[in-house]
Amino acid sequence: MPLVTFTLLKGQPAALKTKLGDAVHLALEKAGVPKADRFQRFLELDKENFNYNLHYPDLAEPRTDRFVLIEILFSVGRSVKIKQKILNDIHDYLHAAGISSNDVMVCFQETAWENWSFANGHILHK
Secondary structure: OEEEEEEEEEEHHHHHHHHHHHHHHHHHHOOOOOOOOOOOEEEEOHHHHOOOOOOOOOOOOOOOOEEEEEEEEEOOOHHHHHHHHHHHHHHHHHHHOOEEEHHHHEEEEEEOHOOOOOOOOOOOOO
């Protein structure tokens, strides 16, 4: 039950957003997320509202204007091993789509199962 937020500079092509969304969801599916459980949002910011370091941490090549911050909010319980697998799969899918891994930052956030209500005011897990 992940909620994925993509933050990127305003004006990116729809095709890039499709590639990003597909790559992340495929990686999550491989980690056990159901295919139908796809909830994604794309936030586009003006350059003055999206600050990021071009080289942190010690990147050999600078980030570009295609930089994207991917926040994956999901329920607690995934191991570091599973998170690393998700990251590796995201990298592989984006690389195949022509997106530089230098331009991708991923942040996992976890929340308790009882914090999710998909509809009708019902908590999914009690």
